Amino acid sequence: MIQHKDLDDPKTREVIIIGGGIAGLSAAIYLGRAQRDTLVIDSGHSMAKWEPVVENYLGFPKGVGGEKLLRNGRRQAKRYEVRFADDEIKAVSSKKSVFVLEGKRRNYRTNRLLLATGIFHLPPEIPGVKDCLGHSMFFCKDCDGYRVRGKRIAIIGSNNEAVEYALGMLLYSARVIVATNGKKPRWDKRHARWLAEYEIPVERKEIRDVDHRKRKIHALDFVGGNCVKIDYLFTTRGDIFHNQLAKKLGAKLDSDGQIKVDQCMRTSVPRLYAAGCVTPANCQMIIAAGQGAAAAQAINRDLFEESLATHSLQRFREAQLAEEKTVPELSKTNRNKKGRKK
Ligand SMILES: Cc1cc2nc3c(=O)[nH]c(=O)nc-3n(C[C@H](O)[C@H](O)[C@H](O)COP(=O)(O)OP(=O)(O)OC[C@H]3O[C@@H](n4cnc5c(N)ncnc54)[C@H](O)[C@@H]3O)c2cc1C
Secondary structure (H helix, E strand, O other), X not given: OOOHHHHOOOOOEEEEEEOOOHHHHHHXXXXXXXXXXXXXXXXXXXXXXXXXXXXXXXXXXXXXXXXXXXXXXXXXXXXOOOEEEEOOEEEEEEEOOEEEEEEOOOEEEEEEEEEOOOEEEOOOOOOOOHHHEOOOXXXXXXXXXXXXXXXXXXXXXXXXXXXXXXXXXXOOOOOEEEEOOOOOOOOOHHHHHHHHHOOOOEEOOOEEEEEEEOOEEEEEEEOOOOEEEOOEEEEOOOEEEOOHXXXXXXXXXXXXOOEOOOOOOEOOOOOEEEOOOOOOOOOOHHHHHHHHHHXXXXXXXXXXXXXXHOOHHHHHHHHHHHHOOOOOOOOOOOEOOOOOEO
């Protein structure tokens, strides 16, 4: 069977997805199944790798490892002839209707570009807690609040967000403290009132050390000798959005640096799409997967409309008519007039 991509310029892909995390893989599966010539370029740092047991992804009642989800997604996309390149894109430009991508390993060209580059959660500036990431140190109460029910929880932060985090965590546990790690509180009066009203303790001293063994946090040691026993730590230091490529192409960003998209994941730049945590979406795996699918559907539809406008579908049909059987073969029916088998 000939494929329409056989007639295209082999040096220019129909679609390139930068980012092989949850959003990128979901888009890749849809685009592969839509017969689109698709390449996923990935530098291998999906945040999903940090979650040993994802408990809120539909269809896995016992949970599923983030790494496994990524591995399965890649395998699934490969079934539909999606190609993968392990590379990191450092620069991008746009010439006429083609995006030119400069990778660490090589360069690429594509008609449609999907940015699924994700974000990076800044870990707290406390020595030695990196080992506990995803095990007893978390960033997201929607992902991990449920698993820490009834435990001793510290929220690291000194702004309004940290206070709201602590208030939100009360639904999961009665034992919640805020630790500003030596920073002067920047929360406003309203948030200060809430802390007092809900009787949430605040420790303002700098954290000297985090007592942890085998990725399990046991206590926070404060400068001056105070020690608070805890089981889990949440941090609200902020996120870095991987938006440099979008910026370079002139796509609009919001005040946090997230790439602005419409309902179909189109950015403000024609032929450029974005999906997942790099957009203003709530940063959850199932939402990233849904956005990836929505972007893929829009890309597929836009390519279809373009193929009608440029007559490339007509040229493909001419090739089909020349090279393939295009009329279903007729065979004698073995049914009588009433539709029953003879
Ligand atoms: C500790 C932790 C626990 C979490 N737990 C949960 C949970 O339980 N449930 C849940 O729903 N969510 C959870 N999340 C959030 C979840 O990981 C994200 O929602 C999800 O990974 C977002 O998917 P994404 O595709 O937008 O980004 P990612 O999955 O992070 O993928 C982005 C990909 O783009 C690649 N990339 C970036 N820039 C480039 C470039 N220039 N060139 C090439 N490749 C590039 C990166 O290497 C990466 O592979 C957790 C996150 C963390 C940090």
